[in-house]
Amino acid sequence: MTxxxxxxxxxxxxxxxxxxxxxxxxxxxxxxVIDPCNINEYIARDGxxxxxxxxxxxxxxxxxxxxxxxxxxxxxxxxxxxxxxxxFAAANxxxxxxxxxxxxxxxxxxFMDRSVLEGDPHVVLEAMAIAGYAIGATQGYxxxxxxxxxxxxxxxxxxxxxxxxGLLGKNIFESGFDFDIDLRLGAGAFVCGEETALMTSxxxxxxxxxxxxxxxxxxxxxxxxxxxxNVETWANIPQIILNGADWFAGMGTxxxxxxxxxxxxxxxxxxxxxxxxxxxxxxxxxxxxGGGIPGxxxxxxxxxxxxxxxxxxxxxxxxxxxxxxxIAIGSMMGSGGLIVMDEDNCMVDIAxxxxxxxxxxxxxxxxxxxxxxxxxxxxxxxITKGQGTMQDLEEMKELCLYIxxxxxxxxxxxxxxxxxxxxxxxxxxxxxxxxxxxxxxxxCKDLLSFTIDKDKCIGCxxxxxxxxVNCISQTDYVAPGHKLASYVIDSSKxxxxxxxxxxxxxxxxxxx
Amino acid sequence: xxxxxxxxxxxxxxxxxxxxxxxxVLVGMATCGIAAGASPVYDVLANGVQGDLAKTVSVxxxxxxxxxxxxxxxxxxxxxxxxxxxxMTAEKAQKVLEDHIKNGKVVYEYxxxxxx
Ligand SMILES: Cc1cc2nc3c(=O)[nH]c(=O)nc-3n(C[C@H](O)[C@H](O)[C@H](O)COP(=O)(O)O)c2cc1C
Numbered sequence: 001m002t003x004x005x006x007x008x009x010x011x012x013x014x015x016x017x018x019x020x021x022x023x024x025x026x027x028x029x030x031x032x033v034i035d036p037c038n039i040n041e042y043i044a045r046d047g048x049x050x051x052x053x054x055x056x057x058x059x060x061x062x063x064x065x066x067x068x069x070x071x072x073x074x075x076x077x078x079x080x081x082x083x084x085x086x087x088f089a090a091a092n093x094x095x096x097x098x099x100x101x102x103x104x105x106x107x108x109x110x111f112m113d114r115s116v117l118e119g120d121p122h123v124v125l126e127a128m129a130i131a132g133y134a135i136g137a138t139q140g141y142x143x144x145x146x147x148x149x150x151x152x153x154x155x156x157x158x159x160x161x162x163x164x165x166g167l168l169g170k171n172i173f174e175s176g177f178d179f180d181i182d183l184r185l186g187a188g189a190f191v192c193g194e195e196t197a198l199m200t201s202x203x204x205x206x207x208x209x210x211x212x213x214x215x216x217x218x219x220x221x222x223x224x225x226x227x228x229x230n231v232e233t234w235a236n237i238p239q240i241i242l243n244g245a246d247w248f249a250g251m252g253t254x255x256x257x258x259x260x261x262x263x264x265x266x267x268x269x270x271x272x273x274x275x276x277x278x279x280x281x282x283x284x285x286x287x288x289x290g291g292g293i294p295g296x297x298x299x300x301x302x303x304x305x306x307x308x309x310x311x312x313x314x315x316x317x318x319x320x321x322x323x324x325x326x327i328a329i330g331s332m333m334g335s336g337g338l339i340v341m342d343e344d345n346c347m348v349d350i351a352x353x354x355x356x357x358x359x360x361x362x363x364x365x366x367x368x369x370x371x372x373x374x375x376x377x378x379x380x381x382x383i384t385k386g387q388g389t390m391q392d393l394e395e396m397k398e399l400c401l402y403i404x405x406x407x408x409x410x411x412x413x414x415x416x417x418x419x420x421x422x423x424x425x426x427x428x429x430x431x432x433x434x435x436x437x438x439x440x441x442x443x444c445k446d447l448l449s450f451t452i453d454k455d456k457c458i459g460c461x462x463x464x465x466x467x468x469v470n471c472i473s474q475t476d477y478v479a480p481g482h483k484l485a486s487y488v489i490d491s492s493k494x495x496x497x498x499x500x501x502x503x504x505x506x507x508x509x510x511x512x
Numbered sequence: 513x514x515x516x517x518x519x520x521x522x523x524x525x526x527x528x529x530x531x532x533x534x535x536x537v538l539v540g541m542a543t544c545g546i547a548a549g550a551s552p553v554y555d556v557l558a559n560g561v562q563g564d565l566a567k568t569v570s571v572x573x574x575x576x577x578x579x580x581x582x583x584x585x586x587x588x589x590x591x592x593x594x595x596x597x598x599x600m601t602a603e604k605a606q607k608v609l610e611d612h613i614k615n616g617k618v619v620y621e622y623x624x625x626x627x628x
Contacts, residue, residue, distance in 0.1 A: 011625020012618055014577065014587070014596040032540060032577030032587070041572075043519065044526040052516045111544070118542040119575015150543045165522075166513040174514050273578035 019270045022289050024251065026259050027075075027235035028275045031119030036154050039161040042122040048167050050238035051126050054133055055175040058241075063134040064090060067237070069245035071257035076102055076193075076230030077308065077335050078410075079256075079323040082237075085227055088217035089135040092225040097137035099128050100202070100221060100228040103144035103151070104186055104193035105335070107306030108357055112261040112336045113231035115273055117144065117151035120235065121158035125168065125181055127234035130241065132179040135227060140181040143198050145188045155183055190307070190361035194409050195220075195228045197363070208365045209409035230335065232261055252278030256322035266303075266339035267293050279320045282312060286340055297342035301425070305334030307354045307361075308414030310421025311347065330421045332414075346443035347426040348433055352380040354418040362411060369412025372403040376419060383430065384444040386437040393430055397423060438512070445496045448511050450489050452500075456508035459484025463500035463509060469493055472500060534568040535613060537561070540585040542576035548583035549601065556605040557586070561613065569613055582624060588612060596624040 014020050025031075034041040042048070054063055067083030074080045089097060101124055105113040117124065128140040144152055159181055162168040170178045184202045186192045192207040199221045201207035220226025236258060240248045249257045256278040262285070265271050269291030276285060282302060286292065293299055301311040310331035312319060319325050323333050341350065355377040364370045379396050382388045400416035400423075407413045423430060432438045439447040452463070454477055464472040464487055471493035478485050489500065489509075501509040513519060530536070539545070539554040558571045577585060582598035586608065595618055597608055604622050611617045620626055 011628075012596065012620060012623035013594040014579070014624055015594055017624060017628070019579065028578070031542075031575040032538070032585075034574060035538075035572040036575050037573070040522060040526040041530075043522050044530060046523075048513070048519055049516075049523075052513075052519050056516060115542060115544075115576045115578070148543070150546065172513060173516070270579070270581070272580040273576065275578075 018288050019272070019274070019291065022280075022284065023275050024259050024277050025275050026239055026251075027116060027232050027261055028119070028273065029239070030123065031115055034120065036119055036121055037157055039122060039158065039165060042120070046242060047122055047238075048126050050241035051129050051167065052173055053241060054130050055173040055177055060090060060134045060136065063130060063241070066241060066245045070240045070248040071245075071252075071255075072233065072236055072240060072248065073256065073323060074230055075232035075236075075260065075335065077305070077333070079333060082229060082233055085217060085229075086131060086134050088215070089225045089227045092218050094225050096139070096222075096224045097135055098221045098224055098226040099131045099135070099137045099140040100199070100226060101128055101140070101142040101234060102193060102195070102198060102228055102230050103142055103148070104198060105145065105148075105231070106188075106190035106193040106361075107335055107337050109265055109339065110263050110306060110335055110337045112263055112273060114148055114151055115261075116231050116235050117148065118154055121151075121154045122162065123238060124155075124231060124234045125158055125162050127237035128181060129168065129172070129179045130237060131227060131229070133177050135225070138178045138180070140179065141184050141202055141221070142181060143184050143186055143192070143202055146185040147188045152183065152185065159183070189363070190357070191363045191409070191411050194411060196409065198228065199226065208363050209411070211408060232336070253320060253322045253325075255324055260321070260333065260336060262336045262338040264290050264338050264340070267297065267342040267345070268340040269294050276321070278322045282319050282321055283317045285321070285338070286317075290340065293340065293342050297344065299340070300343050300345060301341045301347070303331075303339040303341065303350065303418075304337065305332040305417070306337045307357050308332065308410070308417055309334045309337075310417050311341075311350070311425060313425040330417075330424055332417070344441055344443070346384075346439050346441035347422040347429050348380065348384055348439075349441075349443045351419045351422045352377065352384060355380055355415070358411065358415040362415075366406075366408035366412060368403045368406040369408065369415065372399060372407075373412070373415050375399060376403070376416065380419070383433045384439070385446040386433065386444075388434045390431075390434055393423070393434065442511050448496050449491050450494060450496065450498070450501060450509055450511050452487050452489055453508045453510065454486040454488070455479040456506055457486035458482050458506055458508070459486055460505065461487065462503045462505065463487055466499045466503045468497060468499060469495055532568075533570045534590060535570075536589040537569060537571045537613065538574040538587045538589070539571070540576055540583060540587075541573035544576050544580055545583045545585065550584035552602040553584050553586060553600045553605045556602050557609060557613070560606070560609040565614070579624075582627065597622045598624045598627050
């Protein structure tokens with residue numbers, strides 16, 4: 001390979017990778033391209049031109065109509081049409097209204113919003129100012145978790161720079177429009193991502209949800225008409241204003257327009273952040289962009305929607321990713337976590353993982369969620385220990401439906417989803433745990449047993465030396481063709497750590 | 513900000529400044545990059561590009577390009593030409609500084625193509 005000065009070196013650029021080629025970057029267009037601490041670099045890439053256009057050429061009705069026509073739906077989870085939300089808030093006359101940004105990003109493993117805040121903070125400020133003009137608000141709040149110190153620092157700097165340029169403050173573009181933004185830091189509670197809890201937290205009270213209606217568009221922050229949008233939703237808006245509703249609506253599927261950012265993780269070669277047009281088949285995301293599953297393992301399921309979502313099994317591998325398709329198969333878009341699972345993942349264990357999370361994060365205000373999720377977790381725990389009954393499976397489903405129907409907020413209403421979707425698609429796996437006391441994926445420790453094949457064992461003793469509880473000892477059986485006596489595991493003392501198996505040079509140890 | 517013209521003037525001036533730079537060096541410094549060790553990489557490049565060299569080369573921090581397992585990432589733009597260096601360290605940054613930034617020779621073994 002020659003490396004000349006002006007010629008492209010084959011393979012040396014990210015542009016040439018499958019990972020990058022298949023992406024369409026709208027929300028992430030500036031991430032990794034501009035210096036986020038320099039407002040001029042944002043302006044050089046058409047930054048604040050959308051705000052300028054809105055304030056000098058468009059009425060607030062025009063702005064809302066553009067958003068309605070674009071088909072943009074909220075990227076924070078529920079997928080509510082953004083234009084409609086703004087229209088409701090605009091219609092409610094009041095002396096004070098608010099614009100809020102949800103940067104709480106509570107889903108475990110999700111970092112889409114953090115990436116936008118750290119890589120392109122001005123886009124959020126610009127979009128919020130546009131919303132302020134559209135609904136008649138003069139104050140915005142960004143609710144960001146304190147665990148994102150870099151994002152907080154860059155947002156603070158961006159707000160300072162925007163104020164210095166007069167892009168926030170009084171009489172912006174001499175239009176008579178005033179708008180300013182302040183940060184509010186959250187302590188990293190999942191429930192504070194829920195809109196009513198978030199606003200309660202901004203008010204300085206304990207971050208607990210309350211029933212809707214009234215919806216925030218009517219009575220939100222400080223009981224005033226308020227809109228709340230997700231960071232990624234905001235990041236699309238200046239581009240929609242500049243390029244037009246038709247441009248945006250030209251991407252995606254009939255009811256899900258534009259692109260979606262996913263945090264790709266789990267059993268996948270290229271972990272990372274990807275932005276794809278809505279309607280991209282899941283298979284393409286996993287196999288082409290994600291580079292497939294390492295070690296030649298088989299795809300078992302993809303989890304989307306985090307603790308509120310569900311699993312997409314192999315029979316739906318070709319599903320075109322959009323809001324409605326994912327709901328139809330029992331999962332949801334969520335905010336963008338996409339965890340790939342292979343044959344080594346136990347689906348009961350996965351359900352348990354998410355339930356542990358929701359039990360921890362339940363705020364405790366309503367009983368169905370506080371007590372119900374805990375009971376559900378206890379049942380799952382029993383099953384993974386081989387103590388579950390078929391009746392538990394029946395009752396578990398009933399409890400799931402009860403929690404969903406009766407919880408106060410979206411946390412409880414969606415918490416059973418990981419259980420329901422795995423029960424639905426991987427019922428056999430639950431039954432194996434209950435009836436056969438067996439974990440087919442070999443994950444649930446209490447159901448595993450490690451054994452040494454006495455005829456394969458060469459008697460080297462590596463397993464015994466690496467066993468942390470000294471439960472492996474030598475027998476007096478010497479297999480034909482071997483010189484040393486084989487070893488045996490005392491399963492009554494075994495803690496199933498797998499150290500023996502990992503250290504065996506001849507593959508004589510198996511787990512089942 | 514008083515007018516669209518004022519905004520346009522900032523845009524034009526910034527683009528003109530960016531245009532005079534022959535090599536734009538970007539170090540991925542989002543949380544992911546910093547956690548993987550981007551700060552010492554940035555320091556080597558920023559300290560190395562001083563004096564006359566700084567007239568044609570700029571070293572900037574940027575956000576995350578999305579390739580988590582390759583952090584720290586350094587990208588060099590020369591017009592349309594983009595070079596992506598991955599899994600960088602201070603030592604690798606030193607070599608990229610000498611070979612690529614100062615002498616125009618891509619250090620292929622550190623690029624994404626060689627580390628795929
Ligand atoms: C328990 C719970 C947690 C949530 N966490 C978040 C979050 O971290 N970020 C977010 O944008 N939306 C979150 N939401 C959704 C918000 O309530 C709200 O629907 C969203 O911020 C609206 O913005 P959008 O229309 O732009 O999506 C959460 C909802 C629930 C029920």
